[in-house]
Amino acid sequence: MLPAATRGGAPDAMAQARAALRDVVPRLVALVRSAPDANAASVGTWTVGDVAAHLSHVFHFDTNAVAGRPILEAMVTKTGMAGVNAKMLAEDGERDPAVLADRIDMLANEFDDVASRARAATVTWLQGVGLPPSAVACHLLEECLIHGHDIAKATGRPWSIQRDHALLAVEGAVLPLIGALPPTAFLNxxxxxxxxxxxxxxxxxxxxxxxxxxxxxxxxxxxxxxxxxxxxxxxxxxxxxxxxxxxxxxxxxxxxxxxxxxxxxxxxxxxxxxxxxx
CATH class of the missing domain: 3.30.1050.10 (SCP2 sterol-binding domain)
Incomplete structure (x- = not known):
């Protein structure tokens, strides 16, 4: 059993996650919009455009989870998520940084609206895992921080990660997910x-x-x-x-x-x- 703060279930965890996202997302949107080349190599086999498109997909399914809507089926392992991400990228042909920046901005506003009205103790996330809505918000924060780092590194632009934001991402998402998923999920x-x-x-x-x-x-x-x-x-x-x-x-x-x-x-x-x- 993890303490409340580590499980992402503290009473103010959602408020903290929403505040962090409202701070991080505008910088992320500006970073994506300023990318000079969507085809520049970023992380693994992904280009800058791929990373930005993937981020929009994460916003979409995390919003659906918090809203209690159906979400995609996926095994939360490195191989399982790689397959799901590849499928979503293949089905989404948009790679224009300006268009994706607008999309992320719109989806971020939708997520914040949905999160502001979240009242359920737990929601269903990937692989049928039950999580506090705040843990889903912290997962989204983690994705923004990591992939902002990826885009910035690929484009030679600055990207800072504040300690309190990273702490929210680790305590509010990473540790709860390790605790909720099968014990094999995070291992090679x-x-x-x-x-x-x-x-x-x-x-x-x-x-x-x-x-x-x-x-x-x-x-x-x-x-x-x-x-x-x-x-x-x-x-x-x-x-x-x-x-x-x-x-x-x-x-x-x-x-x-x-x-x-x-x-x-x-x-x-x-x-x-x-x-x-x-």
């Missing part, structure tokens, strides 16, 4: 099969949680723990970029944004090869 099963370790994660400015890796499964416990292989202190922004594979481990380690200590701190590097977010 080929690499995780023999891995066993326990880490106490200390988010700077936030809560603590214990991550339990046990031969292909990942589960979470609330709070601090004594019998762990390593303690991890992490700046939320750095942790998010490292976990999602947008940044290597060494730069945040050298900058002090990520530190590990305990009886087996080197297992942090192995853990990052095992983690495979959808």
């Amino acid at each position: 099963q080929e690499k995780a099969g023999s891995f066993r370790a326990r880490f106490e994660l200390r988010l700077r400015g936030g809560e603590r949680a214990t991550m339990n890796f046990d031969r292909g499964s990942l589960t979470l416990d609330a709070g601090c723990a004594r019998d762990v292989d390593a303690h991890i202190s992490a700046d939320p922004s750095a942790l998010m970029l490292v976990f999602i594979g947008r940044q290597g481990i060494w730069k945040p380690l050298l900058e002090g944004k990520l530190t590990a200590w305990g009886r087996r701190p080197w297992e942090l590097a192995r853990m990052l090869t095992v983690i495979s977010p959808p």
Whole structure:
């Protein structure tokens, strides 16, 4: 069981997520609109136009989830989501940054309107997972932060991720999703099969949680723990970029944004090869 703040279920979590989105989305829309080349390589095989189109799809299905409308069917694994995302991109031919910027802006306003009226304790998200509406809003925030980073890096433009926004994304979305999805969802099963370790994660400015890796499964416990292989202190922004594979481990380690200590701190590097977010 995770604490309320970590489950994305705190009374003001939705208000915080909506406020963060109202801060981030205008910068994201301006970034997309200013992209000089929609065909510029961005992340993986995706172009800048692909990333922007994908973002609009995320706004659409997260809005449907919070509104209680039917949502797409998908297995929330790296492979499952890659297939769904590829299908949606193939069916959506729009790649003009200006058009997609307008679309994201419109969808963001729709999401905020729907979120302002959300009263259900839980809503149905991908793979039939039940989540607080605030966790869906925090997931949308995470997508905006990560893909804003992708577009900015591809276009040579600045993109800042505030600590409180990243903390909301990790505590309000990433950890609740790890807790709600099957314990295999966030792992590379080929690499995780023999891995066993326990880490106490200390988010700077936030809560603590214990991550339990046990031969292909990942589960979470609330709070601090004594019998762990390593303690991890992490700046939320750095942790998010490292976990999602947008940044290597060494730069945040050298900058002090990520530190590990305990009886087996080197297992942090192995853990990052095992983690495979959808």
